[in-house]
Amino acid sequence: MTTPVLSAKPALSTLLDLDARDPLQHKKAQFVLPEGVIYLDGNSLGALPATVPARLERVIHQEWGDALIRSWTAHAQEGRDWMALPDRVAAKLAPLIGAEASEISVGDSTSVNLFKALTAALDVASPGRRVILTDADNFPTDLYVAQGLNGLLDGRYELRRVPAAELSAHLTTDVAAMMVTEVDYRTGERLDMASLTAQAHAQGIVTIWDLAHSAGAFEVDLTAARADFAVGCGYKYLNGGPGAPGYLFVASRHLQARVALSGWMGHADPFEMARDYTPAKDARRFIVGTPTVLSLSALDTALDVFADVDLKQLRAKSLALTDTFMALVAGDPDLTLVTPLDHARRGSQVSFRHPQAREAMRRLVERGVIGDFRTPDILRFGFTPLYVSYADVYRAAQAVLDVAGELRA
């Protein structure tokens, strides 16, 4: 793992040279990217992997159109049956998040998975505790899911929302579960999962990690961190397509936790059509209804992009790209960096506050530099190391400086 050391404002020639030596350089050709666009929004919707269209064509014409209902069980020996699709995707996710496939349940949205994770976590939490601790700036759906569940449970829990920097100080013995997102969707600040989990465990607190802006952007090791539960998103850095199914991680020591959303596809034998729910083996029990085969097939193929990716190289490039972008944009009086300079505290994005952020992003998109505006005043740029080059970063930074200059003038 070599992180290129950059001069304060690298020249384009330096960056082109880095591209030429980039061990992940060949990955960009494995994506379909629109002409004339620098795409810095893979943390909102990942780009289209080049192999996905052919896979979906096969699923639509051969598996749905031709084989029809038989596809649920056809080619089971080669693992190509639809029934096994969630398990196949789990097996591909496992090395990206440092988990066993048997600890991963694939399907449903990230929000629904959060509901599953939270109900399971509260089930195994220390009895009598009534606080759910979370980051006040957590992604809204995480907060809403906790609110919805707590309403259903007659408000017996307190949702304690504190600034991320104060989470440690709030790991007290009245806390049942800590539910946080590893990388803040606005600032790109990364929490220390291993340390926070250890601190939580020391107080008897169960942890739930949202990996929406982590998995696929850098190596996640849930097992090493002793994480209890986690959820993640299929359509950001995993490139599974718009609204791709999410996933749930349940550490093997918690597999007996409550399955609040129990459905037939999580039954030990769905086609036995038994009157009572008997959970399937392992995390498969957390699957609820019939898998969305079209969307899930896209995710399945998208994950193949990672098969030959060294996650340490991925992280090194991510940090180099974000370092480069920060260096190039540094000094503009209207752009206030909100992403940590410290590598250990950074995800794979760079965000700035800007007094006219919404308008600035509109102009950037017009120029073909696609990032995100996040309320109230954030310009957010995501760097997917698989398909963003150093030269892309150079051109994007120039556009950002130009637009900031225009708006100042």
Next chain:
Amino acid sequence: MTTPVLSAKPALSTLLDLDARDPLQHKKAQFVLPEGVIYLDGNSLGALPATVPARLERVIHQEWGDALIRSWTAHAQEGRDWMALPDRVAAKLAPLIGAEASEISVGDSTSVNLFKALTAALDVASPGRRVILTDADNFPTDLYVAQGLNGLLDGRYELRRVPAAELSAHLTTDVAAMMVTEVDYRTGERLDMASLTAQAHAQGIVTIWDLAHSAGAFEVDLTAARADFAVGCGYKYLNGGPGAPGYLFVASRHLQARVALSGWMGHADPFEMARDYTPAKDARRFIVGTPTVLSLSALDTALDVFADVDLKQLRAKSLALTDTFMALVAGDPDLTLVTPLDHARRGSQVSFRHPQAREAMRRLVERGVIGDFRTPDILRFGFTPLYVSYADVYRAAQAVLDVAGELRA
């Protein structure tokens, strides 16, 4: 509406004549059906509508690959933005189930929608009641969802499971909600939604109807029946593709009911990124996470097939097809009809018990007649009036009789 009157065992020529006069005859060409197959399993997975592949190609290449994140809001004026996709699908579902689009939330699996429906129903149920009444032979996932929810609520409810025929007798004042499937997935028996709902309401009981085997097979009128809540499946008679998103109906008078699964896409303004959940207008609030765009787009296009379909003609043909099948198969000593002869009590399928049902279905599938085996001894044949012809029924019946004869020999 004319239901053809059939002789006891109609000749093939009679059936070919019915096909020639069938007002829905042109619909079959709007589906891609495999050569040499008579598909009587559209109640498990609907066939591929011919327009779906091109739609998905557009979604994959243009909307995902090319427009990327911009597709969430692009072409909003023409209603082609991804954000509005669930609403567009709701608008197409509305006339099929006798509801307003504003009462329908599209997305998530049928099982997850059942969880939403049940939590909402129990919220508006008469206070203090602690019984959830259901059909003992309800589809397993319906039972499992109720079990999972009840576990989460510390077992405060009793799930009372009674034979369908005894539901009326069990509508007592301790019942909070009655949760039933309109058409039994095994027998094809149809319950009287309007009558049961009225009887339930007379006792102050809220109703939840599972339309998995109803919507798209015949006209459903939730409003006329005064149904309170309903859920349905996108991949059976609606032909939305394997694992297509399901939907939830919430009668407008209950729109204030609990949203237990509250997520960001059900927020009044998702991109405000507010810290507290404020429900969206109407049933949109019951959407949870990001819509599965690929699967949902397939469903959206699949529903266009219904645009010119007279649902009364659909029902008339369904009854004629099932009448024909019953007449043709009648008399075989090993096949015991379990589907009601009475039209009012019949869905769009015909089921028989057979002592070797599993093997019989295996042989039928081998001959290109695709139905379903359902444990323990049911042969199930679904008749989708849009793409099953009278001649298909003739050939299928011959195959059934042949196989039954073979197994007897």
